[in-house]
Amino acid sequence: MRTTIIKKTLRVPLSDGARGDGGTTARQLDAALIKVGFKASRELIEHISDVAGAEEYAQEIVRAVKELVGARAQHNPYFKDFPHNVPDTVAFWLSCISDVAEFSGNLLDLPKYGRVQHTYEEMLKAHDELIPSLKDRMTVLELGGTLDEEITRLYLELAESPIPLGEDDRVLLGELATQRLDVVPEAVPTRENRAILNAARLVAQRPLAGVDTVTDVLRLAAEASGGDVTLRESTRFRSFRRPERRALLAALDEVDPSKFGDVNQHREAWKRLGERLHPHEHPFAGAQDVFAVARKEKVARSFAGQVEMAFAANDPDLASRILAKAPGMLLRSVDRLVRSGASNVAEAVANAVPDVSGRVLVSVLEHLGNRSKPDTARVFANRGRKVWITDDTRPPIDATAIVEVIEAELVRRLPEYSSLTVDPEVLDVVVPMSGTATEDGFGVLPRGSKMWLEGDVLRFFVHWHQNSKRTDYDLSVVLLDENFAFRGQVSWTRLKDEGAFHSGDLTDATDGATEFIDLHRDAVEAKYIVPQVNVYAGEGFDEVAESTFGFMTRDLDQLGKPFEPSTVRARSSMRGKGKVALPIMFERQGDLWFGTWLHLYLRGNVWGNRVEENRDLVKLITAAALHRKYFTVRKLVELFERKGSTADAGTIHIGPVAELANLLSD
Structure with missing residues (x-):
């Protein structure tokens, strides 16, 4: 439970050990944490310094943060020198074929293909030590209360x-x-x-x-x-x-x-x-x-059924009167009421909003913000994050009056404040409305949230560990131009493209397997970069023992191993029902990488999923995701500014902040 708390909250419960001199252990812990991109707070260091025999306690802390960023596994790529010396795809396949007397046509039959030909220790010797950089991630661990607390x-x-x-x-x-x-x-x-x-x-x-x-x-x-x-x-x-x-x-x-x-x-x-x-x-x-x-021995018409009967009778005003008895359902039906020609919808909404949860109000506000013109495509994601896409044939609606009513209610609910500081890095984070729009992990944000990264190299990785049968996942990247036209790809069928390199295809994860893809900022000509993970064969994302995706950034002069914990920016679990995972997409702007979290899964095929088969669908999804307007912290700040202008509540400053989580939880 202590490990779980550290991973979920970045708080370390107090040790229940006897008081004594733990200064050496505290210094060793801090050094070990820095290697994986973490730092013990002053209070945590002081606490461990006063605990005798705290070695096991310190080891537990290190184990927890290593699990959090995925550093417990041995990430051994197929190509030992990756990202250097990645061969041409066809030349590599021919070299695998040359070792057998007769080729059946199936790459999996080749003894060298898909199976690492070197030990983890041999791979480590092929790489120089990572040169630390001020750009490397440093996450602070705080001291919490007792374990029971x-x-x-x-x-x-x-x-x-x-x-x-x-x-x-x-x-x-x-x-x-x-x-x-x-x-x-x-x-x-x-x-x-x-x-x-x-x-x-x-x-x-x-x-x-x-x-x-x-x-x-x-x-x-x-x-x-x-x-x-x-x-x-x-x-x-x-x-x-x-x-x-x-x-x-x-x-x-x-x-x-x-x-x-x-x-x-x-x-x-x-x-x-x-x-x-x-x-x-x-x-x-x-x-x-x-x-x-x-058992249909008695009849009970549901509330939703009554509403449907009213719409079926082409009487939207009756539907509105029925919905007035269920304020939350009324708000969720606003779009339909407006399209059906119901009268006084804004007035009905004004009467309902005081009894509707903030989550529903925010959800409806976000929806209406995207209804002034047709979407590129309508992208639906169910609670399992599986995607369904269709054309947007709905006529645009003018919901200005309704939006004003909902925003006024949200402003009324916001707390009074004297001074509010907001970190600029979270302005484009989407205010969460459901935990199913994200994944468990480290540094993971809700769907639609944007983040920016510095670094010469953007490195994706996928790690999976099969349960009972051979499982082959394939990390791939789709490269698109500024008009979302296909520009290229990197996958097991194309090991390298301009400025992009694949670490090699692994086809079995009995002891765990990891694949990487590198993108060099100044060499990649694509505007948009969309990584995906395909289930080629074996167990699905919700069946394997472990399935995670993540990304790192580093500069070219930092060197280091393929997996360096301190350079990991995010690591996300993959547990969706589909056979193709789309965790995030990136846009290249000057010296920065701008990411937009997707957390989506395509149905895919039972087996044999490849990037070549779904890249057109990926283009639609990424275009729709970038054009969609989300309810973000930036919008929340605007509402707070309105609160201040009406209630003389205080001032808002955009700058570093330590406790923004308190604002979001309120």
């Missing part, structure tokens, strides 16, 4: 998150909930989190909290069965103990019958759950009605 703090941060969590964080919250049954969060805004907490309470026979819809109960039953709390995947419900069945049925019995229509959305899941709960064995008539609706 930090566990509670992390538990509350996750439980009280105003946005839905990603998969890894949901699992962690479930683990922490069983340890913190007596800790009551001030509020649990997201229903998935409520279900996770209630699942722990259900097993411990504690009272359930915050259950007011039938779907809340279904989520709870799925989570308690080890299934999918988001209800995207089918759950095999377990056999519940009698007290658990009674608690679930009692919760259903308390739900307002007007909400029973929601059963229709997950009818099959409800029928399976009914087989486990035996509702007729308990005196809960309301709960029995829920399962009667699932």
Whole structure:
């Protein structure tokens, strides 16, 4: 748990060791951290200096940060001298063929192809030491509270998150909930989190909290069965103990019958759950009605169904009046109401916004900001981050009045301030609305966020570790010009292009495998650079033991190994359902690289995915991503400026800041 806390928060829980002289250990720790791009804060150094026998404690800290940036693995590329001496693709293939008497036509049959021909130690000897640079990343580790305090703090941060969590964080919250049954969060805004907490309470026979819809109960039953709390995947419900069945049925019995229509959305899941709960064995008539609706023995029209009937009857004003009873749904339906010709939509929105969550308001504001003209393409991403693309055939809408209403409500909710400092590096970070729009990792930002990097060389890497069958991932790069026209590629079928070099194709990851691609800023002629990871064969991104993508920057005179932890700028997990991952794209501007996070997955083929087959789709996605307007910290600052002009709240300064996270959490 200490390792988890360090990786999630960059805070180090206090050691519980005896007081003594740990000065030597503290100095050794700081030196070890610097090698991987981290620095212990003054308070952390002082704490370790006062702990006797702190060697194991210090080693645990180093292990945690190495895992965070991916430095625990031995990253051994196929070409030992990479990025130097990368051969021509055809010449390399011919050299592999020359070692066999007869070639079957399959590169995988060649003993030299796809299998590293040197040891990790031999690779290290081929590279000089990294020359440190002021441009290298340096991340500070802060001293936290006791381990028990930090566990509670992390538990509350996750439980009280105003946005839905990603998969890894949901699992962690479930683990922490069983340890913190007596800790009551001030509020649990997201229903998935409520279900996770209630699942722990259900097993411990504690009272359930915050259950007011039938779907809340279904989520709870799925989570308690080890299934999918988001209800995207089918759950095999377990056999519940009698007290658990009674608690679930009692919760259903308390739900307002007007909400029973929601059963229709997950009818099959409800029928399976009914087989486990035996509702007729308990005196809960309301709960029995829920399962009667699932079996179509009773009819309950959902709220959404009533709205659809109004639209089907070509009566958008009736739909608007129905939606007024559900403010959040009304806001999500604004675009449709405007296109359908509903009257007084801005007035309906003004009446609804006080009862709508900030996350929904921001989401709608971002959506309307992109509706003044057709998109290059409509790019949809589901909760699994899988992409669906279609033409934008919607007529543009004028939502100026609605935007003004929503912005005014957001300004009203912002806190008063006397002085606000915002780091310029985060101005183009997207304000997160869902944890599913990002990935777990280090230095990872929400989809649409922009970042800039310095360095002569931009180096991508992918590392994967298969579970049970041979798995071949392929790191590739698509190169596009300023008009998003195809300019070239780097992949296992083209090991080098102008200023770009591939480290060699690895086709098995029994002990883990890593591929790299280098791009030299002054030699690459492309405007846009889009890395992708293709599943060529074997296990998918959500099946392997480990699957990560990342990138580094360095100057040409720094030398160093292919993988240098202190040069890692970001490392992102890859756990999507598709067979082609698009983590990020970069734009080259002068001496800088500008990145835009994508976190998207293409469906791809069952096997044999290659960059040549999806590059046209990649062009559409990248063009759409760059043209889309996101709700960023820059927009949030503008709203704060409006707050200051109306309430004499204070001044805003754009400059370095240490605690911007407090602003975003508020």
